[in-house]
Amino acid sequence: MTGRTTDVAIVGGGLVGAWTAFFLARRGQRVTVLEKGVVGAQSSGVNFGNLRLQGRFPGQYPLSLRSQALWEEFEALTGEDCEFEQSGHLYLAYDAEEHARLESYAEVSESYGLAIERLEPADLRRRWPWLGQQAVAATFSARDATANPRLATPAVMRAAARHGASVRENTRVVDIGRSGDGFTLALANGETLSCGALVNSAGAWALEIAERFGETAPLFPAGPPQFVTEPFPYLIAPSIQAIDGSVIFRQIPRGNVILAGYPRTAADPQANRAPVPPAKTLAAMRALARVAPVLAQCHVIRVWSGIEAYLPDMIPVIGPSQTTAGLFHAFGFCGHGFQIGPGVGACLSEMILDGGTQTPLAPFGIGRFRSATQVSEKFRKEFD
Known part of the structure; x- marks a missing residue:
């Protein structure tokens, strides 16, 4: 030995x-x-x-803000590119209860120094006219970002x-x-x-x-269903998320739309598997069409998940x-x-x-x- x-x-x-x-x-x-x-x-x-900042657990903000500063220096620290894009994150609310939750998120985020922009339906129509008309309110954080995992x-x-x-x-x-x-x-x-x-x-x-x-600890596994569509002309800059968790999506510069759907899927760490049932793909696409009708006819070309640990x-x-x-x-x-x-x-x-x-x-x-x-x-x- x-x-x-x-x-x-x-x-x-x-x-x-x-x-x-x-x-x-x-x-x-x-x-x-x-x-x-x-x-x-x-x-x-x-x-x-x-790389979302708004809407986090309050006690996590000092750690989260420290992390974002490191992401912003990723290339200088590592010498490599991770496709870091600081294009912001848009949260959407669809009723009064969700609007109140959105406001609570915004107040907590602002208390830690994050700049949050509050948007009314007219603002959404002006800036992102391809969004559906059902949203009653939104918040936008310009410092939020994405990277290629x-x-x-x-x-x-x-x-x-x-x-x-x-x-x-x-x-x-x-x-x-x-x-x-x-x-x-x-x-x-x-x-x-x-x-x-x-x-x-x-x-x-x-x-x-x-x-x-x-x-x-009461740890248990679950898988995040992820989907990517065929490419289409670049239109969507920020990450966009319905605050009820039904869908989050973003478009990469190559034109593909990446989206995640909830609820998560079952995972088996021993077998190293987290398959995504077809029904979850259909549910995710329905949620996407509600938020952005312009994407309703997109075709999913790949589906995947992995094994995450939850408490x-x-x-x-x-x-x-x-x-x-x-x-x-x-x-x-x-x-x-x-x-x-x-x-x-x-x-x-x-x-x-x-x-x-x-x-x-x-x-x-x-x-x-x-x-x-x-x-x-x-x-x-x-x-x-």
Whole structure:
């Protein structure tokens, strides 16, 4: 059995693992990323690519704003292009109740310094005349953006490697144990890896690590149904979302429309599958036609999903273990991890190297789950 050592081992080669490796390696740490498949193949690579600021959980705004600043410097940091487009995000409300919810989102966003533009139906007709006429109100955030999830994580991981990180794909961890003040990881190929600090960014598989150290969370998997249409002349600049969650869509410069439909679909982490039933495609296209009738005749040319990890409070776990010094968790991003990924990686690197971070992370501690709380059937059905 071959043994190696590293300062920090990161289990999970998604966007959070990549950014954590990047910031640690940039500060001279020996970092090893262990990914059971290929980098960015799970939720980090199959999501909508939304870098939305408005409408987030209030306690997430300091982290979210820090992350957006890093996205805005993506090319300078990594030396690569991720198709970052700061074209804004438009939220649409269709009745008085949704309008009130939209206003609540706007007030919270503004309290953290985000500029929110409130729009009436006449404003919508003037600026986006191809939208349907049913919306009663909207809000627009110009700083919101998008990026290509297929490009982003591999680019960050390559940048981490250029700073000296070791990135090991197709490398499965089969056992993890305490070794003095650090950890020893057994790999499926018979190797062992010793490290001083361990980052658990294993996505839907993260509980396998947390539970080895006496911690748990009511984590469950689900898949985000995603669709892309044939290309048509470029028309739509911002991302557009119905606030009821029925549809979100954007057009890329090549002309294709990317859309996501809700509710999510069932996922099986063991089989590594999250198939999208045909009925979800039809539902997504109906929702798209309501919001933008001009797109009603578009043809879907590809459908996909992936495996995301969810928690009942829709708030991720980020921060140090409550039972084991040197262990740090980052999982359960509930479909919102793409935007905050850079900030999470920066914060984890600071916690590991400096003993703490200035970015508030109190709401995200794993200690809020003292036992494996059962997920209600009502909540689960929202993801079937």
